[in-house]
Amino acid sequence: MSVSTLFDKIPREAPGAVETLTIRRPDDWHVHLRDGAMLKAVLPFTAAQFRRGIIMPNLVPPVTSIEAALAYRGRILAARPEGCDFAPLMTCYLTDATSPDEIERGFRDGVWAAAKLYPAGATTNAHHGVTDIAALAPVLERMEKIGMPVLIHGEATDPAVDIFDREAVFMEEEMLPLLRRHQGLKVVVEHVTTAETVALVRAHAGRAAGTITPHHLIINRTSIFQGGLRPHLYCLPVAKRERHRLALREAATSGDGNFFIGTDTAPHLRAAKQAECCSAGVFGGATALQTYVQVFDEEGALSRFEAFAAENGARFYGLPLNEGTITLEKRPCRVSPVVAVGEEDVVVFRGGEDLPWSLGGTRP
Numbered sequence: 001m002s003v004s005t006l007f008d009k010i011p012r013e014a015p016g017a018v019e020t021l022t023i024r025r026p027d028d029w030h031v032h033l034r035d036g037a038m039l040k041a042v043l044p045f046t047a048a049q050f051r052r053g054i055i056m057p058n059l060v061p062p063v064t065s066i067e068a069a070l071a072y073r074g075r076i077l078a079a080r081p082e083g084c085d086f087a088p089l090m091t092c093y094l095t096d097a098t099s100p101d102e103i104e105r106g107f108r109d110g111v112w113a114a115a116k117l118y119p120a121g122a123t124t125n126a127h128h129g130v131t132d133i134a135a136l137a138p139v140l141e142r143m144e145k146i147g148m149p150v151l152i153h154g155e156a157t158d159p160a161v162d163i164f165d166r167e168a169v170f171m172e173e174e175m176l177p178l179l180r181r182h183q184g185l186k187v188v189v190e191h192v193t194t195a196e197t198v199a200l201v202r203a204h205a206g207r208a209a210g211t212i213t214p215h216h217l218i219i220n221r222t223s224i225f226q227g228g229l230r231p232h233l234y235c236l237p238v239a240k241r242e243r244h245r246l247a248l249r250e251a252a253t254s255g256d257g258n259f260f261i262g263t264d265t266a267p268h269l270r271a272a273k274q275a276e277c278c279s280a281g282v283f284g285g286a287t288a289l290q291t292y293v294q295v296f297d298e299e300g301a302l303s304r305f306e307a308f309a310a311e312n313g314a315r316f317y318g319l320p321l322n323e324g325t326i327t328l329e330k331r332p333c334r335v336s337p338v339v340a341v342g343e344e345d346v347v348v349f350r351g352g353e354d355l356p357w358s359l360g361g362t363r364p
Contacts, residue, residue, distance in 0.1 A: 019330035021293065021302055025051040025322040025362060026309035028288070030151075030190055030211050030262030032056045032124075032281065033076060033088075040079045041341045042267050045286040047086035049359065051322045054151070054262075055088045057116055058125040062093035066106045073111075085364070089113035091151065095128055096135070100142035107148045113317065114149040114188070115139075119170070121157045123236040124266065124280055133174055140182050149186040149317060152178075154197065155237050164221065167194050167237050179204055186316070191216065191264045193237045195247035201258050209316045211262020212252045214291035215282045215349055220245045231273045232347045235266065236280040252292075252308055253301035260313035263288045267346045270338075284349040286335050290357045291350060293328050297357070327360030 031046055031053040033039050046053055055076065057063035063072055069090040076088045092098070092106060092115040106112040117136070118129030130136055143150055156169040179187065189201055192210040201210040215235065220242045224233045233239070251259050265288065266281030273279055284291065289309070296305040314321050337352035338345040 020327055022325050022327045023306035024310040025324045025326050027052040027313050028261055028263050029054045029313045030264045032266040034267060035059055037342050038267055041339050042285055043079050044081050047080055047084045049289045052087045052089055055090055057091045057093035060125055062128050064093050064095060066111050069111050091116045094130055096131055098139050100139050103139055104142055104146055107146055114151050117150055117152045119157050122153050122155045133178060140185055144182050144185040149188055151188045151190055153190050163238055168196055171197055171200055191237060193240050194244045198247050198251045205258050209258050212248055212259055213264045214284045214288050217249055217295045231278040234278050234280055235282045249295060249299060253296050253299040253304055255304045257312045261309050269344045270347055282349050283346050286348045287350045290355045293357045324364045326362045329358045329360045331358045333358035
């Protein structure tokens with residue numbers, strides 16, 4: 001399936017000079033593809049932009065075994081558009097009962113690229129997650145020994161903690177002690193949302209990294225309530241104050257190798273978002289690269305975009321850089337506002353807006 005069949009572009013201006021940016025094919029280090037009809041509907045958008053993706057394991061039931069990971073990988077490969085070479089990198093959902101031997105076997109056999117640590121109840125389908133991170137020490141020690149990264153959703157789950165403070169509290173009470181206990185462990189702080197977490201990642205450079213989403217570079221917490229409640233902008237961790245958004249833009253565009261793409265694209269049906277109890281997640285997979293490159297352009301940092309999009313993550317994971325290229329064009333683009341899933345749909349982040357950058361072609 002070609003890019004043009006996925007993305008509806010607005011009428012182009014008369015022929016003339018078009019600014020283009022060609023980079024090595026990028027990767028998405030944090031992807032929710034779901035399963036079944038949803039998987040088939042949303043995968044083509046990620047696959048049109050990214051060569052590889054770290055696949056989140058919070059299905060129902062979660063992906064906690066080698067067998068489950070292999071089966072899920074098979075379903076993803078079967079859902080790829082014809083001719084697509086997108087490579088899913090699978091992860092293990094950590095629980096209180098995770099076996100260090102199972103972790104090592106899956107990593108050594110190339111089934112898992114990493115393991116995901118959800119504090120129990122922190123986000124979508126996280127109720128099977130870890131209840132006591134310190135008690136997970138045998139698993140983390142084994143991961144440290146074999147060089148397997150742990151990917152952490154960094155939010156406190158105590159209901160007494162204000163939702164806007166949950167990342168900060170987790171970093172202080174859980175992340176810093178974990179980094180002290182496991183000084184050789186490779187840690188990815190997922191979907192960084194605060195200036196303080198940016199500083200924490202930088203203070204532990206080399207063994208800690210952070211992913212940054214496109215939506216957290218664009219919205220702040222006011223955006224969620226602008227003109228009324230906007231459920232399609234609600235995600236976890238929730239967007240923070242404007243000073244934090246600006247800190248994320250600085251981190252992403254700085255050239256700092258500790259930060260890289262992690263879209264956290266997280267589709268939910270419209271009915272689940274526009275509900276009495278709204279599901280958390282932003283579906284940014286259809287507009288991710290267009291949004292990232294716009295931010296780099298606005299910050300005068302286009303020369304640093306390739307490293308953020310296509311180099312930093314691979315180097316942290318110890319994987320080879322991708323072959324081939326993708327070209328982005330500074331030409332107006334409009335992506336459909338929704339993606340159909342059967343008789344229902346998913347609302348696209350920035351869908352229906354006039355975006356200043358478009359996706360061009362890829363070369364293998």
